[in-house]
Amino acid sequence: MTDLTTKISTLSVEEKRSLLKQLIQKKTSAVEIFTNDNDNDDIPLAYYDFSHSPQYRNLEQMISGIKTKGGVVDPYFKVREGINSNTIVIDGREVINFSSYNYLGFANDPDVSLAAKAAIDRYGTSVSASRLLSGEITIHRELEQEIASLIGAEDAIVFTAGHATNESTIGHLFDKNDLILHDELIHNSILQGCLLSGSTRISFPHNDWQTVDQILTEQRRRYKRVLIVIEGVYSMDGDIPDLPKFIEIKKRHKSFLMVDEAHSMGVIGDRGRGIGEYHSVNPADIDLWMGTISKSFASCGGYIAGCQAVVKYLKYTAPAFVYSAGMSPGNTAAALASIRKLKAEPERVQSLHERAKLFLELASDRRLNTGMSKHSAVIPVIVGNSVRCIQLSQALFDRGINVLPQIYPAVEDKAARLRFFINFNHTPEQIHFTVNTVAKELDQI
Ligand SMILES: Cc1ncc(COP(=O)(O)O)c(C=O)c1O
Numbered sequence: 001m002t003d004l005t006t007k008i009s010t011l012s013v014e015e016k017r018s019l020l021k022q023l024i025q026k027k028t029s030a031v032e033i034f035t036n037d038n039d040n041d042d043i044p045l046a047y048y049d050f051s052h053s054p055q056y057r058n059l060e061q062m063i064s065g066i067k068t069k070g071g072v073v074d075p076y077f078k079v080r081e082g083i084n085s086n087t088i089v090i091d092g093r094e095v096i097n098f099s100s101y102n103y104l105g106f107a108n109d110p111d112v113s114l115a116a117k118a119a120i121d122r123y124g125t126s127v128s129a130s131r132l133l134s135g136e137i138t139i140h141r142e143l144e145q146e147i148a149s150l151i152g153a154e155d156a157i158v159f160t161a162g163h164a165t166n167e168s169t170i171g172h173l174f175d176k177n178d179l180i181l182h183d184e185l186i187h188n189s190i191l192q193g194c195l196l197s198g199s200t201r202i203s204f205p206h207n208d209w210q211t212v213d214q215i216l217t218e219q220r221r222r223y224k225r226v227l228i229v230i231e232g233v234y235s236m237d238g239d240i241p242d243l244p245k246f247i248e249i250k251k252r253h254k255s256f257l258m259v260d261e262a263h264s265m266g267v268i269g270d271r272g273r274g275i276g277e278y279h280s281v282n283p284a285d286i287d288l289w290m291g292t293i294s295k296s297f298a299s300c301g302g303y304i305a306g307c308q309a310v311v312k313y314l315k316y317t318a319p320a321f322v323y324s325a326g327m328s329p330g331n332t333a334a335a336l337a338s339i340r341k342l343k344a345e346p347e348r349v350q351s352l353h354e355r356a357k358l359f360l361e362l363a364s365d366r367r368l369n370t371g372m373s374k375h376s377a378v379i380p381v382i383v384g385n386s387v388r389c390i391q392l393s394q395a396l397f398d399r400g401i402n403v404l405p406q407i408y409p410a411v412e413d414k415a416a417r418l419r420f421f422i423n424f425n426h427t428p429e430q431i432h433f434t435v436n437t438v439a440k441e442l443d444q445i
Contacts, residue, residue, distance in 0.1 A: 085097065085425050108425075132316075169290070179222070355428070
């Protein structure tokens with residue numbers, strides 16, 4: 001109250017008049033006015049309350065649209081028990097599973113688990129600091145050396161997430177004077193990196209190296225540096241770009257080339273060493289080899305492999321590396337053990353190739369539309385309508401198969417699809433049963 005008296009006494013005659021007017025109009029007390037009234041009364045609720053924001057409202061509408069139009073339960077955030085491999089347990093029921101990145105079965109491999117547990121016993125569950133400070137442990141370097149040797153690059157750096165690897169590397173290395181050309185189907189993490197960089201960004205038609213060549217012939221000299229970004233295996237379509245052509249173009253136009261190997265490393269090439277092995281190219285021709293270790297390598301994180309200069313520069317300056325705690329001991333050891341196992345047992349890759357080939361052949365026999373997928377472990381079945389796609393996913397789940405829908409806005413509505421990730425542990429019987437069931441259910445929807 002004393003506060004209030006002091007405040008009123010400091011008001012000018014004008015302000016006192018206005019206060020009196022408000023007391024009469026609002027039929028309220030001076031205390032109320034002083035505590036609640038401020039100049040921000042006209043700021044809409046949506047600007048300072050998340051539950052009223054248009055973005056949140058749109059999301060709620062989209063989710064309820066999926067449920068009501070599809071007549072099904074929300075297909076996302078299904079809670080599983082146990083391991084995410086060729087089978088999965090959801091709601092206490094074991095079903096065949098095609099929604100796991102566990103391509104080589106290392107996420108449920110006893111040797112990999114043992115290595116992770118031993119690392120936790122030795123180093124604890126967290127490195128508890130940025131690697132630059134006191135977070136560095138021996139196995140971080142061992143992992144980076146294994147990655148570099150797998151690819152044939154000079155060196156490598158690991159980050160704690162694949163998404164952050166792309167975002168931070170591109171965002172940090174390039175700036176407003178530069179041009180970034182990327183495939184139209186490129187992953188979100190690359191797009192975020194482009195936005196962060198402030199570079200001019202041009203998306204080129206899928207796999208269309210001719211257009212890249214043409215753009216650079218016309219525009220190269222307007223920019224300082226140019227980065228071309230492609231994927232080793234496209235994550236929605238499972239196809240592989242013509243890497244030698246992109247190398248030719250990047251050399252001709254004195255540009256950088258980056259390849260995201262999230263879905264190609266461990267999967268394509270005779271020994272699973274990715275698109276470099278698949279196309280037998282010189283690894284030094286790619287400036288930034290990016291990959292995730294959350295997929296074939298049974299862990300969590302991402303890497304950049306390349307020349308010593310770029311790796312050293314990123315290690316001392318990339319925000320997601322410098323200002324972030326290092327990869328945890330368990331995750332590091334799991335990735336390291338997986339890579340060593342891949343090198344020791346390349347026959348796993350052959351089995352994976354056979355499984356994927358079988359799926360694709362059977363799907364073609366049943367006239368399912370698998371789009372551009374070839375020689376990879378990502379096989380879409382294009383349904384061409386988001387609602388039908390959700391319904392099919394639900395019908396398959398009821399029949400004992402877990403596969404997730406990819407719908408608008410992740411892909412165009414007419415390209416809505418079920419995306420099958422094949423892994424080393426799938427049996428031929430599981431694949432036969434799945435393709436037959438998909439064909440039957442698709443007919444009925
Ligand atoms: C092509 C591609 N790049 C990057 C990422 C991000 O990797 P992570 O899930 O390890 O963060 C993904 C994730 O699925 C991806 O598909």
